[in-house]
Amino acid sequence: MAEKDICEIVYVHEDEVNKIKSKMLEDEFLFEVSDNFKVFGDSTRLKILYALSQKDLCVCDLAAVLDMSQSAISHQLRVLRSKNLVKFRKEGKMACYFLADEHVVAMIELGVEHTKEKL
């Protein structure tokens, strides 16, 4: 909640505020955007995505590459699937995961580039 009672009405630059408010995107939409960013905001998921950008991999290989438990990887793959960032095909008893599309690669690359530049 806001505390606009006294504060905002008095001193706020009302016209400016309204102008910006009208330019803002829908709350719901911006929430979705941030929610999409959030998926890349965990190092385990990012590592999974980066590894998959090199080659399609099954769960156990991903676990070996990241040196983490298969359960932890599986849980994160679930998140990545739910956000449509990865897909998988069944090969016998194994599940071979791969990136859903090039947008994912583009996103990773942008993140990597920006991080490199700032150091």
Added chain:
Amino acid sequence: MAEKDICEIVYVHEDEVNKIKSKMLEDEFLFEVSDNFKVFGDSTRLKILYALSQKDLCVCDLAAVLDMSQSAISHQLRVLRSKNLVKFRKEGKMACYFLADEHVVAMIELGVEHTKEKL
């Protein structure tokens, strides 16, 4: 920790795993990348950044635009400052915030585009 003791050594595609491992970026670096994504992964911060992409704004105006307490905004601005995404100049008793550089805009736009495309 991993549980490679029995599992990985036996069945994992060792050569493939090592190949990907060698292609992986430094753990520390990927952690940093995900940490950068994380900043965009909160809707309050994203809204602040989006609002600032329209116009430089003081804290109280940001609070009015987002309809949130000035304290909450201030806390998030602190995070954004620490990540060098925003800067500010003092104007009397007010603090006028603005985006640090065009990279921030580029990032927001990519997020917005990708989110739009997926619906």
Added chain:
DNA sequence: AAATCAATTGAACATGTATTCATATGATAA
């Protein structure tokens, strides 16, 4: 100087979320 105001800060609280552990599922091999 005293009062007021924008902004910051720290502590408390509530909520999210990543990992582990134990177990279940579903497929292959014996």
Added chain:
DNA sequence: TTATCATATGAATACATGTTCAATTGATTT
């Protein structure tokens, strides 16, 4: 069928994080 293996899942735990509340700082105004 039974045993084994890869993966998935649910519950529990531990930790991170966003917001609020109260108090403080630093600047302006009276």
